Amino acid sequence: MDKESFIYSQFTSKLNGDDGAVLGKMVLSKDMFVEGSHFKRAWLSLEQIATKSMLVNLSDAVAMNATPKYALLGLGLPKDISNQEALKLTNAFKSSAAKFGVEIIGGDTVKSSLIIISLTIISYLNNGKAVSRNGAKIGDFICYTGELGDSLKGLKALQNGGKVASNSRFVKPNLRTKFMQKSAKFMRSAMDISDGLASDLPKILGKNSVKFDKQLSNLEFKSGEEYELLFCVSSSNLARVKNEAKKCRVKLNILGKIIKGRYKSYGKFSHF
Amino acid sequence: MDKESFIYSQFTSKLNGDDGAVLGKMVLSKDMFVEGSHFKRAWLSLEQIATKSMLVNLSDAVAMNATPKYALLGLGLPKDISNQEALKLTNAFKSSAAKFGVEIIGGDTVKSSLIIISLTIISYLNNGKAVSRNGAKIGDFICYTGELGDSLKGLKALQNGGKVASNSRFVKPNLRTKFMQKSAKFMRSAMDISDGLASDLPKILGKNSVKFDKQLSNLEFKSGEEYELLFCVSSSNLARVKNEAKKCRVKLNILGKIIKGRYKSYGKFSHF
8 A cells, every 4th residue: 555545544534535525515625736746846837836736626626516615725935935926826826716716715824945835625516416436336437538648748848857838737737617517417426637547547446447448558547637537427327428528528538337346556646 | 024924915805814714604724834844853753743733723723712623634744754654643633633523534645855734624613603813992901821931942942952841832732722612702802822922912903002911021922832822801801701711720811901002013933
């Protein structure tokens, strides 16, 4: 068991282990975004750092079929960050939050040798129905949205001293908010692809396995921080989900079918 | 304006700027606890680090007259932390939370070169009444609980290569949960002393000043991370609060009286 799974295994709350914790109609989610682990300052502008960290956090709410409404911002900042630089960060937090109708209602600022962003997102379930990671049944189709691989491609370019375009998936995730809202009622389970399919697939499969319909490249399989949706849908609802994807102009990929057996993971993407 | 105040000034939500954000009967609070800024590993055991970070976070809820119920735990851990060490942390998080009836319902674990603890506490208002920082009126008494100075004394000893006892205030804050629950209805405003009186006093005074009844030493005035309560009470309610303090065996200090004028701050404690 890796360290992250080990730590999760220590917290056995029935509310735990999903993209967010459900409290009545509220969903609470929290992701940290840390310099040196998730980004280097040379790779992303301060605006890009703040925007990506906000989107990454909102993604959890979207994947659970919730509409984010409030955020708490925990910010660790090195001494050498000027007020003007801090302003770049705070403006980007505010504008990226505002685009989703989210208000920053509190938080904490501390001195730190690294830039640390810890967001807590408070969301409300759409139609009162959480779509969790669990629930896939034998015979369900397992699907994902969009294209995979661009985020890892961007990361590798940066690691090799190259540059990435500002519309690269590594810089700016593209959340499938509308598609999720429209399709949630047809989904059996869902999550966002944050650690890469190789690592996230076992989480949605649970004790089941998958018969692949689609061949994936190593890049597609291992690329993390994609924030595309990974979800399971019954065969009777597949046409409805396909229809919503078409209306929302979201590419829908059928990865395969859920089958009996235990899926064997082929690796883990863990940032860099 | 210091950087922290500058950053707060960028977020103008009316829900913001207190120890926690109030959403209906719920209070959400969030504090980060970062290696190198709040502690060094040589100073505190892993259990002490986890316990202090939990207490520091619960303190915000207590100071607003709320009962903490759930926590989200964001944890940044260096590679060199073993599973056994992680277990020490998680056990201390769980046991310190459980002592206050708090359940850890979610969070996030990331790799980081520093130990980072980011807790979000979900609390419910006692009697539905939040006690905020604002609200002091001219003529109110301004009071604090307990003794101040021990935390800074402990910090200085550690910085000079010395040791501190495990019951030092620097190691383990002592929350005034019962006293706050009993006295909240008599208080005009309240907060916890986290940055030191020198820095926290202006926050509760707002546009007012104070006529000191009590002479404070420099140590008492500047010592942060005390997590004692600082609060304002009308002269007609002072006897009631004194009575509750007596029943709860909490030392009550009358610092002075709120007067017209702008209080001039004499410095800022900002961890180390």
